[in-house]
Amino acid sequence: MTAQFPDAPTADDPLTATRRWVERAVIGLNLCPFAKAVYVKDQVRLVLCEATTPEALLERLAEELLHLRDTPAQTTDTTLLVHPHVLQDFLDYNDFLDAADALVESLDLDGVLQVASFHPDYRFADAPDDDIGHCTNRSPYPTLHLLREDSVERAVAIYPDPDAIVERNIATLERLGPDGWDALRRP
Template sequence: MTDTLDPVQVEAGVRRWLERAVIGLNLCPFAKAVYVKQQVRIVVSDASTERALLEELGEELALLRDTPAEEVDTTLLVHPQVLGDFLDYNDFLGDADALVEALDLDGVLQVASFHPDYQFAGSEPGDTDNLTNRAPFPILHLLREASIDRAVAAYPDPDAIIERNIATARELGFDGWSKLLAE
């Protein structure tokens, strides 16, 4: 990735993705409520190494742990300068999960993953299904397990979300996805 990206432009791109894809296409039916209540923290990292990113991840996990959900329910740690290669990013997720455990936050917080080149296991890079987890920049999404549990319990058929998202991605296709996120 490049180090010339303006953090303000990076955040604007992430907000556009959230508003148009995640919320606009209803890929996550739980996102709109916390977003409109301004409970989504977006942090654009200046980390340029995996080690620096891991340190920042630890700081953000601790901040989320210590902050009431009413103030910050979830955090998007956007890291445009490191882990641009999806395979490296995917490997790093093991380190992220290990950090959650080391901080004794397993069962309290979890890390979800979004990447411009996201690829589900067993899929091809060109499969439209991958669009459901593609974002304009690599993102570590820090989530409260209690918030997930409440949202899923209130949703009539949470298992249908993944199937609906895949159908939406297939219908939209790569051209539609690109147009959706264009400035």
């Protein structure tokens, strides 16, 4: 299957576009079967980071990791740190993830919090560039997703077959196709 992925329409601000992506793609397509429960309870924190350098982003990431650590899950279960002005190049973004993981460890949060990654140009290393499966991790703007390990473990434990999520997501995106994915992201 050959797929083209035009640039996402960005007629509105990054948080509005990210919220729309969460509602239409992540929840609407059920790409993450665990997202809806925390979203409808308003336990998802969306944060706009105005950083223009990886160093400034790392500082803001540290603040958000500590905020999540210190906030009860009933108030904020997860955080999306949207950073539209830095790490636009996917390879630079991907390299930055090592620094993010090192930060989690240096803050003694390894096993407590984790950072997942979303990017407009996300590519899995073992898939062709035009594979629609990349869209499972494509967001309107570069985004770091801060997750509580215990929340992830609880969600996976009650899900009937967590290993099937990836295959189901790819099948969903193949049915949707590139045109459907593009339409989904329009304002």
